[in-house]
Amino acid sequence: MKREITCIGCPMGCLISAEVENGSILSMSGYTCPRGEIYAKQELTTPERAITTLIRCAGATPLSVKTASGVPKAKIPECLAAIHAAKVTLPVKEGQVVLHNVCGTGVDVVATRDISGSWLMVSG
Numbered sequence: 361m362k363r364e365i366t367c368i369g370c371p372m373g374c375l376i377s378a379e380v381e382n383g384s385i386l387s388m389s390g391y392t393c394p395r396g397e398i399y400a401k402q403e404l405t406t407p408e409r410a411i412t413t414l415i416r417c418a419g420a421t422p423l424s425v426k427t428a429s430g431v432p433k434a435k436i437p438e439c440l441a442a443i444h445a446a447k448v449t450l451p452v453k454e455g456q457v458v459l460h461n462v463c464g465t466g467v468d469v470v471a472t473r474d475i476s477g478s479w480l481m482v483s484g
């Protein structure tokens with residue numbers, strides 16, 4: 361199957377074309393640097409996305425969080441459920457890890473802002 365993706369490695373936005381069969385890349389062209397080749401190989405075989413979401417916080421505004429890097433696209437629903445079920449003691453500082461190794465991906469979830477107080481974050 362022919363696939364086309366736009367590289368997001370830099371503003372050049374090279375259009376990369378590939379022939380992919382059963383998750384294997386048979387041929388690929390259009391990238392103009394090694395970074396583009398690495399990006400395209402990952403995107404075409406094991407795509408990842410960073411997650412940004414909120415955790416409800418009893419007695420305070422929701423805490424915004426994000427994954428420290430991309431997680432496999434197929435694991436996003438599972439990761440979201442785990443993040444929303446996380447319980448973290450406040451206060452929380454921006455950049456603090458609130459969930460380690462979400463769903464065995466090896467990726468931590470970090471706070472993207474400070475929240476002060478002594479409530480317990482809950483979800484549901």
Ligand code: SF4
Binds near residue numbers: 369373393397
């Ligand atoms: S292939 Fe290289 S030059 Fe082209 S968009 Fe990607 S990073 Fe930029």
